[in-house]
Amino acid sequence: MLGEAARAAGYRLIIRDEVASTMEEARRALDQGDPGQLWIVARSQSAGRGRHGRSWGSPPGNLYASLLLVEPCEMALAPQLGFVAGLALHDAAAKITGLTAPQLALKWPNDLLIGRAKTAGLLLEGESRAGRFAVTIGMGVNVASRPGDTPYPASFLKEIASSATVETLLAALSDAWLARFRAWSLPGGFGPTRAAWLERAAFLGETITLRLSEGPLSGRFSGLDAFGRLELDTDDGRRVIDAGDLYFGAPA
Numbered sequence: 257m258l259g260e261a262a263r264a265a266g267y268r269l270i271i272r273d274e275v276a277s278t279m280e281e282a283r284r285a286l287d288q289g290d291p292g293q294l295w296i297v298a299r300s301q302s303a304g305r306g307r308h309g310r311s312w313g314s315p316p317g318n319l320y321a322s323l324l325l326v327e328p329c330e331m332a333l334a335p336q337l338g339f340v341a342g343l344a345l346h347d348a349a350a351k352i353t354g355l356t357a358p359q360l361a362l363k364w365p366n367d368l369l370i371g372r373a374k375t376a377g378l379l380l381e382g383e384s385r386a387g388r389f390a391v392t393i394g395m396g397v398n399v400a401s402r403p404g405d406t407p408y409p410a411s412f413l414k415e416i417a418s419s420a421t422v423e424t425l426l427a428a429l430s431d432a433w434l435a436r437f438r439a440w441s442l443p444g445g446f447g448p449t450r451a452a453w454l455e456r457a458a459f460l461g462e463t464i465t466l467r468l469s470e471g472p473l474s475g476r477f478s479g480l481d482a483f484g485r486l487e488l489d490t491d492d493g494r495r496v497i498d499a500g501d502l503y504f505g506a507p508a
């Protein structure tokens with residue numbers, strides 16, 4: 257069930273048993289003319305996908321959700337929605353676990369960490385259909401279990417809060433999304449969104465290694481620019497990065 261505020265604001269929910277991927281379900285809804293503000297949640301996925309073409313293991317017990325938004329903003333601003341969704345995930349997980357930053361943190365660009373172990377990931381996809389621009393935000397949250405085969409440490413909510421369920425998380429998450437999205441939609445809204453994100457950022461001020469198409473790049477994570485790109489102070493000066501992956505732990 258969605259939260260009360262989300263329902264009052266017109267958000268709708270479809271719950272499915274098993275699907276290939278909620279991202280495909282959202283695309284289908286868009287193709288059928290859905291007006292957006294639609295949450296699609298599946299109990300499990302047979303072909304869940306993560307960023308960079310990776311698969312996302314999706315057994316029952318965790319949250320697999322896609323939020324379809326139609327014309328939510330100018331197309332150029334859509335990548336910022338990842339920060340909005342990250343903050344909503346952080347708010348919801350904080351409500352359920354009682355944890356705050358830095359224990360509960362956001363990892364650029366799109367992960368939620370507990371104690372530096374990945375608890376949730378986000379996948380943003382944008383497309384245009386019949387002149388309508390749509391963004392689908394996929395959210396995978398480890399609630400009851402963590403995957404056993406990740407190349408990074410992983411955690412799950414029940415480890416911290418034994419009463420955590422997909423239902424309580426979804427109610428908190430959908431209301432948190434509404435509040436964060438409204439704040440971001442105000443004129444100049446990315447400024448406060450970026451500041452709130454940075455207050456919860458993992459590795460800020462630390463030496464990190466980014467996995468880029470050109471190879472690994474190490475430097476000090478010094479902030480986010482006005483577009484949400486990561487600012488990295490390297491031996492050769494400041495680099496501004498808009499796509500890449502952070503390694504956990506020591507630089508490679």
Ligand code: BTN
Nearest residue numbers: 277304305306307321377394396
């Ligand atoms: C990542 O960290 O790589 C992003 C993971 C996103 C997984 C979610 S689960 C719900 C939605 N459906 C998918 O197939 N993927 C996203």
